[in-house]
Amino acid sequence: MQSSNRQPSRLWTLFGTILTQFALGSVYTWSLFNAPLANKLDAPVSQVAFSFGILSLSLAVASSVSGKLQERFGVRKVTISAGIMLGLSLIITAYAPNLFILYVVAGFLVGFADGTGYLMTLSNCVKFFPERKGVASACAIGAYGLGSLGFKYINMYFLTHSGVYMTFSVWGIIAMCCVVIGGLMMRDAPIQAPAANEASAQGTxxxxxxxxxxxxxxxxxxxxxxxxxxxxxxxxxxxxxxxxxxxxxxxxxxxxxxxxxxxxxxxxxxxxxxxxxxxxxxxxxxxxxxxxxxxxxxxxxxxxxxxxxxxxxxxxxxxxxxxxxxxxxxxxxxxxxxxxxxxxxxxxxxxxxxxxxxxxxxxxxxxxxxxxxxxxxxxxxxxxxxxxxxxxxxxxxxxxxxxxx
The missing domain is CATH 1.20.1250.20 (MFS general substrate transporter like domains)
Structure with missing residues (x-):
């Protein structure tokens, strides 16, 4: 009975995680913006591109501390907060007046928001599916990969037709909505004990x-x-x-x-x-x-x-x-x-x-x-x-x- 009651929660959590991961994966379209931002800031492309290196490092650091945030506030609140932070940071990025502000906003803040949501929601989703951890992980991380592809076309379209400011605004709003909606669909996974059949099959x-x-x-x-x-x-x-x-x-x-x-x-x-x-x-x-x-x-x-x-x-x-x-x-x-x-x-x-x-x-x-x-x-x-x-x-x-x- 307890398992059947948990079924809707874990399915909603899976769908919410997929939606969230799709939006978080959008940061891997960053190379599209190096040249436009370099022109806007009158800076070398290599220096603008360094913001993505900061983003990657900030993402990894945030991933390592997201577990403590989930323990204190719960997956839903942390995911929603990460989505709002991600969206606002992307919108503000278009108005960065110099490289230092770009590094802080597009590098540190966007990376921290993305990393906070990425690993925490992935791990929480996997915990709901102890018997199908590989499939659950593939669905979530596959969505993360597809996000870079889907947002590539969205961002390219607006860059071509509307310019940098509008593109960052649209990107930020769409990403924020996806992560916030995804967060509202999630629940914290219950404490799990290794299943006997999985322990024998997987060596758990x-x-x-x-x-x-x-x-x-x-x-x-x-x-x-x-x-x-x-x-x-x-x-x-x-x-x-x-x-x-x-x-x-x-x-x-x-x-x-x-x-x-x-x-x-x-x-x-x-x-x-x-x-x-x-x-x-x-x-x-x-x-x-x-x-x-x-x-x-x-x-x-x-x-x-x-x-x-x-x-x-x-x-x-x-x-x-x-x-x-x-x-x-x-x-x-x-x-x-x-x-x-x-x-x-x-x-x-x-x-x-x-x-x-x-x-x-x-x-x-x-x-x-x-x-x-x-x-x-x-x-x-x-x-x-x-x-x-x-x-x-x-x-x-x-x-x-x-x-x-």
């Missing part, structure tokens, strides 16, 4: 770990490195794919630009395929598969004499792996450390997303060019594959065990 931890307890396990840091590796590889390649095509593979502009569409399709495909697969086999094995696919892509970039087809294969593999990994990882973390502290535990691991967005560019800048970054990516992917094959479920009676055992 039988105990709940707080963040402090998870810190003491080698498994936590192994999963953190795996996540950082995939995020660094995926975000770096996604961010400079066109430049790699033109400057490293020596493709013409049109052929290099095709990489953007390939990445979008493979990223979404990875989310759906690996998300659904993660409910069929052990999720850590799905991560191993994703890492091996990523390895194929990185090997192509680093060790193969690239031409158009091999370049497309490389970025397709990396995008597929990245999309699938960020979809499966929330459920994987709950398998290892329990559902009830998922927002806090995954929130810390998710810092790898923000760190990864900087690491690839820093390596390329310090050591000069794509090759050094590809070499580091290759080494990290190999280490991560080994970790994914040897990592075991943690036990509270066996904390602080060696990483390699």
């Amino acid at each position: 931890a039988s105990t709940e770990f707080t963040l402090a307890e998870a810190f003491k396990t080698s498994q936590f840091w192994m999963l953190s490195l795996i996540f950082l590796t995939v995020c660094m590889s995926g975000l770096y390649v996604i961010g400079v794919a066109k430049d790699i095509g033109e400057n490293f593979v020596h493709l013409n502009t049109a052929a290099a630009a095709t990489s953007v569409a390939i990445i979008a399709v493979c990223n979404l495909s990875g989310r759906l395929v690996l998300g659904v697969l993660s409910d069929k086999i052990a999720r850590i094995r799905v991560i191993s598969i994703a890492l091996i696919i990523c390895l194929v892509g990185v090997v192509c970039l680093r060790l193969v004499s690239l031409e158009q087809s091999s370049f497309y294969l490389a970025i397709a593999c990396i995008a597929f792996s990245f999309g699938g990994t960020i979809t499966v990882f929330p459920s994987l973390v709950s398998d290892f450390f329990g559902l009830n502290n998922l927002t806090k535990n995954y929130g810390f691991i998710y810092l790898g997303f923000g760190i990864g967005s900087f690491v690839g560019s820093v390596i390329a800048s310090v050591f000069g060019g794509f090759t050094a970054t590809f070499s580091v990516m290759l080494a990290l992917v190999v280490i991560s594959i080994v970790f994914s094959l040897i990592v075991k479920l943690p036990s509270k009676t066996q904390q602080l065990q060696p990483v390699m055992c």
